Amino acid sequence: MAARSLNDFPLTENFNLREFQxxxxxxxxxxxxxxxxLQVLREKVGRPVIITSGYRCPSRNKAVGGALQSYHMRGMAADIKVPGVSISRLAQLAESLGFNGIGLYPGFVHVDIRNGKARW
Ligand SMILES: [Zn+2]
Incomplete structure (x- = not known):
């Protein structure tokens, strides 16, 4: 068996923990x-979902100008993109699957599992 590195193991059919670090x-x-x-979204969209930002430590969050209480620092948010699928289509999908926080950006969609809905 090939040597594996830190955080390198599957969480679901299509996601590895490393993708969120x-x-x-x-x-x-x-x-x-x-x-x-995210796995349900992956199956609905039928294409690889790329995590552009998963967990952020406080210093990383600060460096990227994230919100002070960013859900990325709590392991409750991910920024995602799917090559070949538009940002608005991806946001619609996230909406239909019940993500509470959804934010559209040029090039990615932020999704999170906060309590209560937020859209931007
Ligand atoms: Zn860090």
Whole structure:
């Protein structure tokens, strides 16, 4: 069996823990419900879902200008994109699957599992 590295193991059929780790330090914290919902989205869209930002440690969050209480720091948010699928279509899909927080950006959609709805 090939040597595997830190955080390298599957969470679901299509997602590996590594995909969610902080890009600056490799720390990771991720809510199981977020991953479950992303897996459902993955199956609905039928194409690879790319996590552009999953967990962020506080210093990484600050560096990217994230919200002070960002759900990325709580393992409850992910920024995603799907090559070949528009941002608005991806946001519609997230909406239909019940993500509570949805934010559209040029190039990616932010989804999170906060309590209560937020749209931007
Ligand atoms: Zn970090």
């Amino acid at each position: 902080c890009s600056c330090c490799g720390q990771v914290k991720i809510h199981p419900k977020l991953v479950e919902m």
